Amino acid sequence: MLAAVMDRYGTPDVVRVAEVARPVPGAGEVLVRVRASAVTSADSRIRGARFPAGFGVPARLMFGVVRPRRPTLGGSFSGVVEQVGSRVGDVAPGDEVCGMTGLSLGAHAEYVAVRADRLARKPAEVTHEDAAGLLFGGSTALFFLRDKAGLGPGASVLVNGASGAIGTNAVQLARHFGATVTAVTSAANAELVSKLGAERVIDYADGGLAATTERFDVVLDAVGNLPIDSGRRLLSTRGVLLLVVAGLGETLRARGNVVAGAAPERVSDFDLLLGLVARGEITVVLDQIYDLAGIADAHRRVDTGHKVGNVVVRVTR
Template sequence: MKAAVVKRYGAPDVVRLVELPVPEPRAGQVRVRVAVTAVTAGDARIRGARFPKGFGPLARLMFGVRGPRRKVLGNVFSGTVDAVGAGVTDLSPGDEVCGMTGPGMGAHAEYVVVAAAQAVPKPAGVSHEDAAGVLFGGTTALFFLRDEATLKPGASVLVNGASGAVGTNAVQLAGHFGARVTGVASTPNLDLVTELGAEHTVDYTSTGLASLTDRFDVVLDTVGNLSPASGRRLLNDGGVLLLAAAGLWELITARGNVRAGAAPERPEDFAFLLELVAEGALTSVTDRIVPIEEIVAAYRRVDSGRKVGNVLVRP
């Protein structure tokens, strides 16, 4: 099978397309023929060893010292079950599924093997592209807004980085939960953020967040350029600051009205997001779709910091 392999950390051109044996599912696993995967900010951070501030040594111990232990990156997939391992009864070959692979990664390939519990049925009305596009950013936005902030109808929400994979989902999910949304993005993306449901927008190229006079019930930073101190200054009394791209120090010291951490990959959250997409209540925003032969270009686009929504790959 074709697979994008990363043997050492570095720039996008360290990624190589190679032929690997097709993996076999073990007990409790399924093999999925990948129709669409995504190159996420998480994939790019691992590939380039650009881990959040303070996480470098720990991350290298976890992922690999000189290069990723898991040579095939990618943890988002949508495709068709190709084979099932012993004990799998809920899924059969031919079923269309999508999901996330967790630390096993491996989705940047024609086939990926995952735990059957992590592969959820894809609704017939949802394309593989939309399924693969909604999961990474959607699960992060959902975790912080619904679970960490317990977002209520009428709440005011500021989304910093509103045009990225997490931000585009956050704007829509906040609106779905009845909040009033202000989205922060660059000039070319302000119209998109408005179309996604933001009542107000802030152009960060001309207006710094420190100059804002409005205060919010919830501030979600998807970029990593807000500190607990600068973020708290944007909050109403009783407001909550959500740091989705926190460094180690912010993670360790997050307490009170500051929340940070990694979003869990829960199948029930996948199903919730997919149902919203199927109902037309959530739009998966796609920057571009490329064949796996162009995955280096996909990584370059993610590294540029200018992608809008998701960069998708068809193996």
């Protein structure tokens, strides 16, 4: 099969398409023919060995000290079941599914073997490209807003980095939960985030958060450029600061009204998000779609830091 592989860390040019062995599913696994897979900021960080401050050493130990231990990246995917293991009974060849592979990665390939209990059924109303683009940012935004902030009707929410993969979902989910949303993004993306549900937009290049005197019940930082002290200044009396992207220092200091950490990958969350998309209640924002042969260009786009929503590679048709 064809897969995007890399044998060293570096620029997008280290990623190439090569012929590799097709994975064989274990007894509790499913072999999925990948139709689409997201290229996320996490993929970019791993490829370039550019990890949040303080996480460099543990990340290298996890992903490979000298060279990548997992040559094929990609964690969010959508596709069609090709083969099932001997202990799998709830999905069958031909079923359309999607999911995330966790630390195993491997979804930037024509086939990926995944545990059956990590798969969600893709609704017919949702394209493979949208499903692949939805899961990473959507599940992260859902976890922080619903599970960590307990977001509900009438709350005020500030989303810093509102036009990215996490931010576009955070704006929409906050509105879905009944909150009012203020979005921080560039002037070029103001119209987009307003259409997604932001009632007010702050241009980060025009004074940005330093100029605002408002206080919010929830502040979600999807960029990693909001220090804890600055974030706390924006909170209401019982407000919560959500650090979706944080270095080791901020993570260790996150207590009380500050939350940091990694979001879990739960099928129940995937099902909820897919249902919202299928019913037209939230929209998956896709920046660009590349063929697998353009994987290096997809990485370059993510590396600009200016992608809007999600970058996706279409692997098979």
